[in-house]
Amino acid sequence: MGNRLLVAGASGLVGSAVLRHFRTLPGWQVVGVSRRRPPGMDEVPILSVDLTDAARCAEAIGALRSVTHVVYAALYEKEDLVAGWRDPEQMRVNDAMLRNLLEPLLAASGGLEHVTLMQGTKAYGAHLGPVPVPARERWPRHPHDNFYWLQEDYLRARQAGSRWSFTILRPQVIFGEALGGAMNPIPAIGAYAALLKEEGLPLSFPGGTARVVQAVDADLLARACAWAATSPACRNETFNINNGEAFEWAAVWPAIADAFGMRVGEPAPMSLAQEMPRRQAQWSAIHRRHRLRSPELLADFVGLSFQYVDRNFGHGNLQAPAPTLVSTVKARQAGFHDCVDTEDMFVRLIRRYQELGWLPPRVPHTSS
Structure with a gap:
């Protein structure tokens, strides 16, 4: 069997x-x-x-x-x-x-x-x-x-x-493909990007000081x-x-912005957990206009991940926190050698959400 x-x-x-x-x-x-x-x-x-x-x-x-x-x-x-x-x-x-x-x-x-x-x-x-x-x-x-x-x-x-x-x-x-999770940054970033793009704004990083992380x-x-x-x-x-490398959000942000068809804006510190629920009506309008297949309620689409993104973006940090970096030598010595380019991962996952109709399609924004 x-x-x-x-x-x-x-x-x-x-x-x-x-x-x-x-x-x-x-x-x-x-x-x-x-x-x-x-x-x-x-x-x-x-x-x-x-x-x-x-x-x-x-x-x-x-x-x-x-x-x-x-x-x-x-x-x-x-x-x-x-x-x-x-x-x-x-x-x-x-x-x-x-x-x-x-x-x-x-x-x-x-x-x-x-x-x-x-x-x-x-x-x-x-x-x-x-x-x-x-x-x-x-x-x-x-x-x-x-x-x-x-x-x-x-x-x-x-x-x-x-x-x-x-x-x-x-x-x-x-980072991956799921709806309504407690700790999945992709739908949280995607909803934030969709609202900025609808307003004709660039994709500004909403977090705090530079932070080195692993994905x-x-x-x-x-x-x-x-x-x-x-x-x-x-x-x-x-x-x-992990993917086998460390990264800084500022280094991957241009690739993330391009995947949404956006340019990078100046940093604009903001708590997504506080601000995004107030934008439900705007998200609903985007959702209806693009006939998205993701949940219309942000709470159902993003789950608790706005809170998680705030933490990972270092919201409120005035100084860069010490990085939490782990060794994956033990896994490699035991036979697991798989690795992923983190920037490529972001692009692929954003495109996947767009293909599934969970996020609006990548169409470069043109101002009226």
Whole structure:
């Protein structure tokens, strides 16, 4: 029968990319778990399950008998995104969600081989203060409360003495193709650009001082999940994953602007989380005029990502923060050599959103 992959969080940024990739691989069947069906996945089996509902998970997940692999990409975030990263309830819910999925699955499926779990640079305390460069997987656990540690401790304890193994991946800022996510900068940048373009304005950078960051293409992360699922070198190991380079927003901004058919404007500091919801009527007019297929409500299209973009753009920073840069040497030494040109990634993803009708088409703006 080959391998059967269960993707938790199938409609999210990571989960949908994983589904898209694995469904193209020979010898793999895929099934998703999500409260809503991801766009373009009509032929993929999707279990409509709220992972906070233990009884529903026991019923639906417990009926699966032949799952061999799991990619756990489900995530619960608070409405106040950044503050929620320190919230005990956010940690408790994320811990419970993993347990609610894995316990009935382990009881039902005797053939489980591998679980891939997502973490991120908050594992190094990046949301709390400066991190030594480069951050490495072999460091002792950073001493702060985080649902990463709750999930990891549960997974390690549950896996002890079992035949199945796990891999923990730590991507950085993820960019990809999804709707309504908590941390997906592309629709947030795209909606902001569409409003400026409609007003005949150039694309001004709304953030703070210069900031050096690392990105990961969701499609690259999906390929890393395929590697982790099958490589003996990944058994019970943790790997940082990113595109393979650092970048500064000012350096990629011209390519981003050109992808929207815009020129670059002077910096114009602005909190997108505060300003963009006030522009709903303008977005609705753009949405109707271009007959977009993305959600008309910005909250449904962008999710919490305006808050996330503010943080990544360094909104309000008067001085450049210390960069959080991680080493990916361990992954390369273990056999994962994939990389992505980050500037090309932005152009490709913006074009993809335009092709899907989620953002207005790229037509160079001409002033009246």
